[in-house]
Each structure stands twice: as C-alpha cells, then as structure tokens.
Amino acid sequence: MMRTAEPARRRPWWTQLYVQVLVAIVAGALVGHYWPQTGVALKPLGDTFIKIVKMIIAPVIFLTIATGIGRMRSLGTVGSVAAKAFTYFIVVSSFALVWGLVVANVVRPGAGMAVDPATLNAGAVSGYAAKSHELTLTGFLLDIVPETFVGAFTGGNILQVLFVAIPFGISLALIGARAAPVMTLLDALTDAFFTLVSIFMRAAPIGAFGAFAFTIGQYGIRSVVNLIALVATFYTTSLAFVLIVLGGIALAAGFSILRLIAYLKEELLLVFGTSSSEAALPSLMEKMERAGVDDSVVGIVVPTGYSFNLDGTNIYMSLASLFIAQALGIELSLGEQLLLLGVAVISSKGAAGVTGAGFITLAATLSVVPSVPVAGMALILGVDRFMSECRALTNFIGNAVATIVVAKWQRALNTERLAAALSGTPVAPVEHALPAAGPGSAEIVRFD
Structure with a gap:
C-alpha cells in the first residue's frame, strides 16, 4: 500500500531533505577537518540516527512482505518472484566481482609500493580476521532461524525477518477472506510505520552531520591522499559499473539509470553521509x-x-584483494584469482547482517589464499572507512535497479507510474484491495 502522497506543489529548495543532508555533509566535513576532536565527539549523532532507523527496519519489512504476499492470487507467485530475484542477484553480483578483478589487473593500483610483509601490523586486523571465521555456511544457515518469533525483530538480522514474514504472508493468502480483519490491521500498521519513517527522516541531516564529522575528524583527509590510487580506482570502477553495467540493464528494462539516481537523490545522500x-x-x-x-x-x-545483491561490496573485495597482493609484490596466478572469486561469491552472501561486512568478508576471502597474508589488510585499514560510502552507494543503486527489473519480469510494474516518478511528476497513492473470498484467492494488483 502506498503510504504518502506527493505534495501538490514543490516546496522551497531549502526545505528539501536532500539539500539539508548535503549541507550537513559539507558542514560535517569542515568541522571534522578544522576541529577534529569535535568531529570525533560528534560520532554519537550518526550512531543514534542509524540505530533509530534500524529500530524500524524489521517491522517495515515484515509488514510489507506479509501484506504483499497476503494479497496474492497464486502462491506460486512468491516462488516466481524469489527465483527471478535470486537469478538476477547471482548473475549481476558475480559479474561485479569479475568487473573489479579485471580493473585491478589492468590498473594495478598497488604495483610499485613494495611493502615488506614483515612490517605489517597484524594486530590491527586481528579482530576482523577472527570474525571472518564465523562466516561458515552452517553458521549462516542456522543464523537465519530466530530463537523465537519475536526474536526475529530484535536480533537485527534481515534474513530472520524474511524467515517469519514470508510464511506468515502465505498463511494470510491461504486463509483468504477470513484474513481480511488481519489485513486491515496490518495495512493500518504499515501506514503508521511509514509515517514514522517520514518523521525520523527529518533527523537525517543531524545524523549525516555527526557521521561525516567523525569520519573526517578520526581519519583525516591525509589518510585518503596516502592511498589515493586505491580509493580513486575503487570510486571510478564503481561509477563505471553503475553507469555501464547497471545503466545497460536499466536501459534494457526501459528506464534511465540517471533518472533513477535523481529520483533517489535524498536516499543516496543519506547513504553517503x-x-x-x-x-x-x-x-x-x-x-x-x-x-x-x-x-x-x-x-x-x-x-x-x-x-x-551486494555489487559494491563485491567490487571492493576483488579490487582490494589484488591491491594488497600487488602492494606486497605477490603475483597471483589465474587459478588463485579464480579461487578468490569463487570464495568471494560465497563469503559475500554469508556476511548478511554482520557489522563491517565488507572488511570482514575480505578477511574471509584472503584466508583461502596462503600466499597473501591477511595482515595485508592493514594497508587499507586507514581508508576503508572512506571506501565504505562507495560500497553502500553502489549496493543501494544495485538493489533499486534489481527491484524494478524483477517487477518488469514479473509483470508487476506500472510503467506509466515509473515514467512519471522518474520524470519528477507527482503520482497519486496506490490503494490495494483486501483478500477476496476463498482460500488462496487473495487479490494481487496488476498495473500493465
């Protein structure tokens, strides 16, 4: 169900959330650069905002999935959507790994550094290496199942929410008309939670200000300059992936990647901040x-x-792995690079819900290639925080593209509404019908 309508007329530019977030990011960078101690002290502002958002992620996901599946006429649609989504995820995210690997071999950002492995500070990355051992397949699968139904909403693991939301939605669809009172309640709760999201989003500039002030204050601009080749290569590689690969996918699906980015500008600035x-x-x-x-x-x-579907994280892992090897003067064979690629495909999925997933999965990936010491991660520890913004942005755009593409494949996309939204034209809210009579006969709205 659509939660809020577009305003009838455009608000003054200074009241736009993306403008406020952009100003906050610039202000945070200035504070962090000129008053680094103050910038570091502002870290709780960013942490608090992220905690507030994470607090409402679980109920939002549960309500959206449960009501969406509850309206479906055919439960086979659930499997169809999931199959198409995972096909897309596997193909595109794996290509992102190959993309980063090719760029690393062509650009070779770590070549010529000639770092002596004996001088590396292994202790600086020992914590990440220890966490990487937790990313086993068995542990990953067991962690999907929550201890209790309510526990899925308190553990901070998105996959646990999916585990309880999908069967619950299926049960609503099977009940049919008798589920109407429950669906009415869930729809009302969904409206309430999305209104709550819009309220909390007004605090986004404060969170972005504190988070960016801390980043610059803690790590400084110089930490970027020291490894500018890696950072620049990563940002350029990710940008090219978004414009060329995701842009090509978007074009084939009938929409513009640039217009999609403009449509999501508020969210992208929030992710960056x-x-x-x-x-x-x-x-x-x-x-x-x-x-x-x-x-x-x-x-x-x-x-x-x-x-x-972590395109940005996958590009980072393949690019950073080869950067470390090149910086240490280690030439990886094609077989070793393909081994890295295969492990990265698995480890990137096993890191779902893990804090600092990008750096942790890099440790897990490097651990399978004995010739590259995990301690080499200390070389990029100082700039990893700056690359995390790019990882998050690329992941976010990739998921937006995936959602539209899968919807088009599923014939569950209103192309007129999409064109209007991407062009900046206000669109009216969408209202959905309650489940129809009869088991499994819930109505799904088709737009095209």
Whole structure:
C-alpha cells in the first residue's frame, strides 16, 4: 500500500531533505577537518540516527512482505518472484566481482609500493580476521532461524525477518477472506510505520552531520591522499559499473539509470553521509512502490537484495584483494584469482547482517589464499572507512535497479507510474484491495 502522497506543489529548495543532508555533509566535513576532536565527539549523532532507523527496519519489512504476499492470487507467485530475484542477484553480483578483478589487473593500483610483509601490523586486523571465521555456511544457515518469533525483530538480522514474514504472508493468502480483519490491521500498521519513517527522516541531516564529522575528524583527509590510487580506482570502477553495467540493464528494462539516481537523490545522500545503506532501506521500499512496483515484489526483492545483491561490496573485495597482493609484490596466478572469486561469491552472501561486512568478508576471502597474508589488510585499514560510502552507494543503486527489473519480469510494474516518478511528476497513492473470498484467492494488483 502506498503510504504518502506527493505534495501538490514543490516546496522551497531549502526545505528539501536532500539539500539539508548535503549541507550537513559539507558542514560535517569542515568541522571534522578544522576541529577534529569535535568531529570525533560528534560520532554519537550518526550512531543514534542509524540505530533509530534500524529500530524500524524489521517491522517495515515484515509488514510489507506479509501484506504483499497476503494479497496474492497464486502462491506460486512468491516462488516466481524469489527465483527471478535470486537469478538476477547471482548473475549481476558475480559479474561485479569479475568487473573489479579485471580493473585491478589492468590498473594495478598497488604495483610499485613494495611493502615488506614483515612490517605489517597484524594486530590491527586481528579482530576482523577472527570474525571472518564465523562466516561458515552452517553458521549462516542456522543464523537465519530466530530463537523465537519475536526474536526475529530484535536480533537485527534481515534474513530472520524474511524467515517469519514470508510464511506468515502465505498463511494470510491461504486463509483468504477470513484474513481480511488481519489485513486491515496490518495495512493500518504499515501506514503508521511509514509515517514514522517520514518523521525520523527529518533527523537525517543531524545524523549525516555527526557521521561525516567523525569520519573526517578520526581519519583525516591525509589518510585518503596516502592511498589515493586505491580509493580513486575503487570510486571510478564503481561509477563505471553503475553507469555501464547497471545503466545497460536499466536501459534494457526501459528506464534511465540517471533518472533513477535523481529520483533517489535524498536516499543516496543519506547513504553517503552515514555510510550505511540500511539507513535508507525503508524509504527505498516506499519509493519503489510509489514508482509503480507492486508491493509484493518490493517486499521480497528489496530486503533479500540487501543481503544477497551486494555489487559494491563485491567490487571492493576483488579490487582490494589484488591491491594488497600487488602492494606486497605477490603475483597471483589465474587459478588463485579464480579461487578468490569463487570464495568471494560465497563469503559475500554469508556476511548478511554482520557489522563491517565488507572488511570482514575480505578477511574471509584472503584466508583461502596462503600466499597473501591477511595482515595485508592493514594497508587499507586507514581508508576503508572512506571506501565504505562507495560500497553502500553502489549496493543501494544495485538493489533499486534489481527491484524494478524483477517487477518488469514479473509483470508487476506500472510503467506509466515509473515514467512519471522518474520524470519528477507527482503520482497519486496506490490503494490495494483486501483478500477476496476463498482460500488462496487473495487479490494481487496488476498495473500493465
């Protein structure tokens, strides 16, 4: 269900959230640069905002999935959406790994550094290496199942929310007309939570200000300059991936990647300011539905994409792995690079819900290649925080593209609403029908 309507007329530019967030980022950078101690002290502002957003992610995902599936006429649609989504995730995210690997071999950003492995500070990355051992397949699968139904909402693991939300939505669809009172309640709760999201988003500039002031104050501009080749290569590689690969996918699906980026500018600035794509997850779900994507597709693709469709993280892992090897003067054979690639495909999925996932999965990936010491990660520890913004931005855009593409494949996309939204034209809210009579006969709204 659509939560809020577009305003009848455009508000003054200074009241636009993306303008406020952009000003906050610039102000945070200035404070962090000129008064670094003050910038570091402002860290709680960013942490608090991210905690507030994470607090409402679980109920938003649960309500969106449960109501979306509950309206479906055929439960086979759930499997169809999931199958198409995972096919997209595996193909595109794996290509992102190859993309980073090719660029690292061509540009060779670490070549010529000639770092002596004996001088590396292994202790600086020991914590990340220890956490990487927790990313086993068995542990990953067991962690999907919550201890209790309520525990899925308190553990901070998106996959646990999916585990309880999807079967609950299926049960609503099977009940049919008798589920109407429950659906009415869930719809009202959904409206309430998305209104709550819009309220909390007004604090986004404060969170972005504190988070960016801390980043610059703690690590400084010089830490970027010292490894500018890696940072510049990563940002350029990610940008090229977004414009060429994701842009090509978007073009084939009938929309412009640049217009999509403009449509999501508020969310992208928020992600950049907080270095967390989760901070904009509820808003992404709302905007995808507003742009004509059926809520059943939004509810399945967006949350699972946050765990399994990590284009930016995959580019980072392959690029950073080869950078470390090149900096240490280690030449990896094609077989070793393909081994890294294969492990990265798995480890990137196993890191869902883990704090600092990008750096942790890099440790897990490097651990399978004995010739590259995990301690080499100390070389990029100082600039990893600056690359996390790019990881989050690329992941976020990738999930937005995936949602629209899967909806188009599923014939659950209103192309007129999408075109209107991406062009900046106000669109009216979407209202959905309650489940029809009879078991499994819940109505799904088709737009095209």
